[in-house]
Amino acid sequence: MTATFPGRTGLSGRTGDAIALADRFGTANYAPLPVVLSEGTGAWVTDVDGRRYLDALAGYSALNFGHRHxxxxxxxxxxxxxxxxxxxxxxxxxxxxxxxxxxxxxxxxxxxxxxxxxxxxxxxxxxxxxxxxxxxxxxxxxxxxxxxxxxxxxxxxxxxxxxxxxxxxxxxxxxxxxxxxxxxxxxxxxxxxxxxxxxxxxxxxxxxxxxxxxxxxxxxxxxxxxxxxxxxxxxxxxxxxxxxxxxxxxxxxxxxxxxxxxxxxxxxxxxxxxxxxxxxxxxxxxxxxxxxxxxxxxxxxxxxxxxxxxxxxxxTGELQAAARDLGRRAGERLAGLPGLTAVRGAGLWFGVDVDPAVGTGREVCVELARRGVLAKETHGSTVRLSPPLVVTREEVDLLVDTLGATLEHLAP
Structure with a gap:
C-alpha cells in the first residue's frame, strides 16, 4: 500500500495524531516529511497506518546495512x-x-x-x-x-x-x-x-x-x-x-x-x-x-x-562491491531521467538537482513519499538518494522508476 497523504495538513489516522503530538511537544529544528514510521526491515519501512515505503535515505548512511540487520x-x-x-x-x-x-x-x-x-x-x-x-x-x-x-x-x-x-x-x-x-x-x-x-x-x-x-x-x-x-x-x-x-x-x-x-x-x-x-x-x-x-x-x-x-x-568486501555495482547501474539510469539538471554520485550515493520548472527538492520528496519512496532534499533543489547497501537490483530500479514517474507527474 502506498501513501496518499496530501501534505502536512488534513492528515488522518494514527499519522495525523502522531504529528499533532509532535507539533505540540516537540521543537521545530527539523521539518520532516509527514510520515510517521513504526517498523523497518532491510530496505523497507512501514508507517503507523500500515503504508510501506522503500527507504532511499538510510538515515544519511547510518542505516547502510538496512533496518534491523x-x-x-x-x-x-x-x-x-x-x-x-x-x-x-x-x-x-x-x-x-x-x-x-x-x-x-x-x-x-x-x-x-x-x-x-x-x-x-x-x-x-x-x-x-x-x-x-x-x-x-x-x-x-x-x-x-x-x-x-x-x-x-x-x-x-x-x-x-x-x-x-x-x-x-x-x-x-x-x-x-x-x-x-x-x-x-x-x-x-x-x-x-x-x-x-x-x-x-x-x-x-x-x-x-x-x-x-x-x-x-x-x-x-x-x-x-x-x-x-x-x-x-x-x-x-x-x-x-x-x-x-x-x-x-x-x-x-x-x-x-x-x-x-x-x-x-x-x-x-x-x-x-x-x-x-x-x-x-x-x-x-x-x-x-x-x-x-x-x-x-x-x-x-x-x-x-x-x-x-x-x-x-x-x-568481506561484499557490501562495498554491491555499492559500486548497484551505484553504477543507478547512476546510468538516473542520468537518463528528464527533469534533472545534474546527477552526482559516489558508489550508492547520489545528489540529483531538480529542474526548477519541475519543482523544488521538497516537492519532489513529498510526491516520492506519496508513491512509496522516502528521500530528503537539501539546499532547495537537490534530492539525496542513499538507499541501504543491502538493497537489491530490483529495488534500485523501483527507486529510479518512481523518481522518473514523479518528475513526469510534476513537470509543467
Whole structure:
C-alpha cells in the first residue's frame, strides 16, 4: 500500500495524531516529511497506518546495512544480556576487540571511540591542535585548521563556527576562532591558506549535506601532497562517505589517499545506536593524556559489540562491491531521467538537482513519499538518494522508476 497523504495538513489516522503530538511537544529544528514510521526491515519501512515505503535515505548512511540487520540485532541482544556500560574508569571486555577490528578494517593504528559524528569531529580538532603544539611546536594558542566551503561536519558550536551555511550560523555566535575556509575542490586556494600555524586540513572526500558534491579528479591526492610537504595533518571526515557508502571501506581509498586521521560515525552503529570514532596514526592520537578527553558512553560494551559486528559485515568486501555495482547501474539510469539538471554520485550515493520548472527538492520528496519512496532534499533543489547497501537490483530500479514517474507527474 502506498501513501496518499496530501501534505502536512488534513492528515488522518494514527499519522495525523502522531504529528499533532509532535507539533505540540516537540521543537521545530527539523521539518520532516509527514510520515510517521513504526517498523523497518532491510530496505523497507512501514508507517503507523500500515503504508510501506522503500527507504532511499538510510538515515544519511547510518542505516547502510538496512533496518534491523539480523547480525547487528543479534549482537545487540546478546550484549544486552551481559553488560551495557561501565564508564571508561574501567576496562571492558568488548572494547579492545572492537578497536582492533576497526583499525584492521580501516588500515589504521589507533582508535578513539566516541558516540556521535559531531563528537568525533570535535575530538579530531582537539587532537590536531594538541599535536600541533606538542609535536610541531606551533606557538601556544596559534593553531589553525583549514576547512572547505560547503562543509558539513555537525552542528556543535565549534563546528558551525567554520560553516558557511546561514541556517547553521545565524544567531548562534560568538564563534570559535582558529579556522580558515577555502573553496572546496580548489587545491591552489588551499595551498595559499597553509601557514606555519596550520596544523590540519579537515575535508569531506565527498560533501554529503552539500548535495553529494564530488571534487575534481586528483584534488584529494593534491591535498595529501600539500599537507605532507608542509607537515600538516590531513583529517578526512568519512562519517557519511565511509564504511561502504561510496563503494570502498573509506571513500578516500578511491583516490589512493591515506589520511592521518579519519572521523567515522553513522554506519559504525549499524542503525542500532550511536557509535563514532577517530581512527588514524598512533603517534597523532597518542598526544592525548589521561584526563584530557573522554566520554561517559564512548566505547561502552554495547556500542563495541555492535561496532564489532559492523566490522564483520564490512570485512568481506561484499557490501562495498554491491555499492559500486548497484551505484553504477543507478547512476546510468538516473542520468537518463528528464527533469534533472545534474546527477552526482559516489558508489550508492547520489545528489540529483531538480529542474526548477519541475519543482523544488521538497516537492519532489513529498510526491516520492506519496508513491512509496522516502528521500530528503537539501539546499532547495537537490534530492539525496542513499538507499541501504543491502538493497537489491530490483529495488534500485523501483527507486529510479518512481523518481522518473514523479518528475513526469510534476513537470509543467
Amino acid at each position: 539480523p547480525v547487528l540485532v543479534e549482537a545487540a541482544h546478546r550484549q544486552l544480556e551481559s553488560l551495557t556500560l561501565t564508564a571508561r574508569a574501567f576496562h571492558n571486555d568488548r572494547l579492545p576487540g572492537f578497536q582492533q577490528q576497526l583499525a584492521e578494517l580501516t588500515g589504521t593504528e589507533a582508535v578513539l571511540p566516541m558516540n556521535t559524528g559531531a563528537e568525533a569531529v570535535e575530538s579530531a580538532i582537539k587532537v590536531a591542535r594538541a599535536w600541533g603544539y606538542r609535536v610541531r611546536g606551533v606557538r601556544p594558542g596559534a593553531a589553525r585548521i583549514v576547512v572547505a566551503g560547503g562543509n558539513f561536519h555537525g552542528r556543535t558550536t565549534t563546528v558551525v563556527s567554520f560553516s558557511d551555511d546561514p541556517d547553521a550560523r545565524t544567531d548562534f555566535g560568538p564563534f570559535t576562532p582558529g579556522f580558515d575556509r577555502v573553496p572546496y575542490g580548489d587545491a591552489a586556494a588551499l595551498a595559499a591558506a597553509l601557514t606555519e600555524d596550520t596544523v590540519a586540513v579537515l575535508l569531506e572526500p565527498v560533501q554529503g549535506e552539500a548535495g553529494v558534491i564530488v571534487p575534481p579528479e586528483g584534488y584529494l591526492a593534491e591535498v595529501r601532497r600539500l599537507t605532507a610537504e608542509r607537515d600538516v595533518l590531513l583529517v578526512c571526515d568519512e562519517i557519511q562517505s565511509g564504511l561502504g557508502r561510496a563503494g570502498a571501506t573509506l571513500c578516500s581509498d578511491l583516490s589512493g589517499v591515506r589520511a592521518d586521521l579519519y572521523t567515522l560515525g553513522k554506519a559504525l552503529g549499524g542503525g542500532v545506536l550511536p557509535v563514532s570514532a577517530v581512527v588514524g596514526r598512533r603517534d597523532v592520537l597518542g598526544v592525548l593524556r589521561p584526563g584530557e578527553h573522554g566520554s561517559t558512553f564512548g566505547g561502552n560494551p554495547l556500542a563495541a559489540a555492535v561496532g564489532s559486528a559492523v566490522c564483520g559485515l564490512l570485512g
